[in-house]
Amino acid sequence: MTETALDDSLSQAAAEAATLTERILAARDAYYERNEPAISDAEYDGLVQRLEELERLFPELQSQDSPTQTVGGRAETTLFDPVQHAERMLSLDNVFSIEEFRDWAAKVERDSGRSVHYLCELKIDGLAINLRYENGVLVTAATRGDGVVGEDVSENIDFVPGIPRRLAGTGHPPLMEVRGEVFFPVESFAELNAAQVASGERPFANARNAASGSLRQKASTKTPAQLRLMKARLGRLRMLVHGIGAWERPAATSQSEVYAVLEDWGLPTSEYFRVTPNPGQAAEFIEYYGEHRARVSHEIDGIVIKIDELELHAELGATNRAPRWAIAYKYPPEQVNTTLRDIVVSVGRTGRATPFAVMDKVRVAGSEVRQATLHNQDVVKAKGVLIGDTIVLRKAGDVIPEVLGPVVELRDGTEREFVMPANCPECGTPLAPAKEGDIDLRCPNARSCPAQVRGRVEHIGSRGALDIEVLGEVAAAALTQPTVPETPPLPTEAGLFDLQLTDLLPIQVTVRDAETGLPREDVDGSEKLRMPFSRNPTAAEKKKGLTGLQPSASATKLLAEIDRAKTKPLWRILVSLNIRHVGPVAARALANHFGSLDAIRESVAADLATVDGVGGIIADAVLDWFQVDWHRDIVDAWVRAGVQFTTPGHPGPGAAARADGVLSGLTVVATGSLEGFTREGAQEAIIIAGGKSAASVSKNTDFVAAGPGAGSKLAKAEALGIRILDADEFRILIEQGPGALPTPPPIIS
Structure with missing residues (x-):
């Protein structure tokens, strides 16, 4: 390359680096200081990666205040008093593939000249906090800030449960700094946003920003009512400690031993960690939680891998912004930004009119998404989105994509409000609630829409x-x-x-x-x-x-x-009639008990309701369906065409016995989004295998098959110690029985 060409390349790189730096710093300010993310985590990571690449190619572009060399956040604000950390509070470098992680591990072992142990733990998506204890007494709690100086949030940390003001036990050092994350558990965040919507407020875009916004408030600026609300929010927060800063002579030789000491002193530590003897087993831990992250009670965006031996921490040292003895593996993003191009209304088979967000196609959680349900007009209003907005989109695991809200700071005035149509977009019939008080609007022209x-x-x-x-x-x-x-x-x-x-x-x-x-x-x-x-x-x-x-x-x-x-099993015919609430589980129960459609039609509600798996609501729905003339016309037409509405050889109502199967005598609960199964499909699979499909978890439950969005049922199963299965394990269970299930990998060291 000629000298002139080299100068041109350097000039172009310098211009790009300046633009990248400006965008990164603006994004940091929005994220850390205003709790209003202007870009997604994935886009931010991409900007930093590109700047790092330019600085590798052109080292003269790297300065001490480059975003690649500094920790995000300001040192001081006018809202809180500054606190200087006794030891610098660093960030972490990132890797985005198993190959990059293995390269990092190989370099660590080369630099240390020995084999090491890898402590793997979940990367909590929360707000970094530094707790300073002097002789076992909590003195200050501060945010990370710029890594050297943070904000004093001590008065607010007092309302966060689980953080001891005085450490238990003995042997506390004169000065100790403990680092951790403050966060909202998934269930608490959902409750917080539900309360926001109920009170007419815009829901929080994500749990991390909600945690930061809740902790970084001044009680002195609040009215009594606002102060009560503030304390209630702080009471929903939790903290887990994940490391130490200042501690002259730790009473341990490894990071895992440090966790044991901190736990003995009453500090909240995570149960989700494991010490592995080699990078291969660390990679297994990464992949395991990549598939099971929805089971964790708090949001995670990756795995942190640390060298367990403390003596190597000092030996390996740190860069200006991150330790060389730890790395963060980042999972594919579950939250991204995209543009809301339109909101269209779709009418489904039940007549429900549902607004859908139509967006610029974007990749999130491993798949491309261009649309997401907005449920009804009230949800659109509560989320505060306008057509044309830059919106925050979330897709946890395999759950249906969800629009979280707008990035208000990026509006330019061209955005417009969504107006729910008054008439069905398919047939023109005026939309109306099915009954008084319903939020959802429906097209009442069920027969011919x-x-x-x-x-x-x-x-x-x-x-x-x-x-x-x-x-x-x-x-x-x-x-x-x-x-x-x-x-x-x-x-x-x-x-x-x-x-x-x-x-x-x-x-x-x-x-x-x-x-x-x-x-x-x-x-x-x-x-x-x-x-x-x-x-x-x-x-x-x-x-x-x-x-x-x-x-x-x-x-x-x-x-x-x-x-x-025409001759398929009766339960399938019943499902195909589109009777409200009658899916495969209820249809199979009705078919097994009655044996024919005529016997079902001739029954009274009390007889139908006593059938296991049916109940009063389904019984009423079945009888109501037959009261509609055009519904009866469907049955009559199908009978004339030769459709078989009986189970050959069935002895009559109440006489059928359930056949044995691999799940005979077992009770299974299916909850959340199980890959490869609809909710009713999972329940049907349990029944086909001879098991009982239960709607709730109890001490009599044998297994819980849980996918993303499992919620309280998963938590109850964990509390009761019931075996929890993912979609692959559930498939093994229903096909081969419990004896074929693999032994679950240990996840706690």
Whole structure:
């Protein structure tokens, strides 16, 4: 490279570095000082990584006050008194892959000249706090600030439960600094946001900012009512200690021993840590919690790996901002920013009108997302989002994406409010609550609203109902809402079993997304979606004189599958009727007990309600369904078409016995979002395997299958010591029985 070219490259790098520095510092200020994140964690990490790369290529660009060499946060504010830490409070360097972690571990072992032990612990997404104890008495609690000077939040820390003002035991050093994180447990954060919404306030975007905003308040500026609210919020916070700062001669030789000492002194330490003898087992810990992070009671965004031997901490030392003896493995982001382009209203098979956020496509938690439900007009208002906003999007594990709120600071005045339509966007019928007091609006035109008919037909073909291959989203739309012909083959589902090949050939359809109702693009540029059941004749067929549309393989297969579905088990027929509350579990219970649809129809509510797995609400829903004339028309049409509404050989109501299976005699609770299972699908799988699917956790529960969003049921299972299974383990349980389950890995050292 010529000298001129080198100068140009340096000049361009310097300009980019200056821009990156400005953006990073602005983001830090918004995040640490105003508790209003202007960009997502992933975007921030990307900016820092790019600046680090430039500084490696051009070392002359790196200065002592570069964001890569300093800790985030200000040293002093006008709100709190400054506190100088006895020992500098550092941040952590990050790695984003197992390979990067292994490279770090290899360098540590090269630099130390020995094999080491790795202490792995969860990286809490909270607010860093430094507790200073003198002779066992808490003197100050301070934020990290710039690492040297923080803010004195001692008066507020007094309201956070679990932090001892005087240490238990004996042997306390004259001066000791303990570092940890203050955070909201997941359940407490959900309760806090629910209270925010109920009081008309905007919910917090994330738990970390809520924790920081709650702790960094001045009691002297509050009215009595505000002070009570402030204390209540502080009372929901928790703290876990994860390290030491100043401590001249620790009464331990390893980090794990330090935790034991701190626990004996009454300080709150985490149970989620493990000491491993090599990087391979540390990587297993990282991967385990990457898959099970939703089980943890607090938010985490990664794993911190520390060298366990304390003597190596001093030997390895630190950079200006981070120790060389520790690293943070960052998981893929579960919270990102994107742009809200529109809010559209979709009508589902039950008539519920649901607003959906349509966003710029963004990758979060390992998958691409472009839409998220906003539930109803009240939720849109409570979240405070405007069309055109930059919004914060969260997707924990495999849970449905959730819009948390707007980044208000990025508004430019072009944003506009969402207005809930007064009429059904599909059929024009005025929307209304199903009953007085309901928040949700529904389309009351249940019989013939195209969206509801489409949803019901798609449900009939689903795995939980008749499991009709080919009858999915595209086929349901084609049969109920075609662009050609003008009159759909299925104005209602009553005619499903009477379909003929001639009904399918002229169909053309614009396929719309099942949630947002927006037109979907053809996946491969062909006419498979536009003409799902027909095709143009081949050259050979044209030579034989065939000129019109010919049936596709999908058309003939659909009709064959519909014909086969006529004799499927009664419980599947019951599910396909779209009776409210009657999913696979209740349908199986009704079919097993009564044996025929006629016996169900002739029963009274009390008889239906006594069936295990049914109850009063479902009993009333079943009888109410048969009171509607067009519902009876569906049954009559299906009977004429040959649908079998009886279980052959069934001895009559109440005489059926449940068959034994691998779960015979066992009670299992399925909760949260289990990958590969709907809620009803998981319950059905338990029953098919011979087990009892329970709705609540008790001492009689044998297993709890828990996915993201499990909530209080998971907490109760943990308190009772019940074996908790993830989706993969649940699959083993229902297919092979409890004896095939693997021994759970130890997670506590």
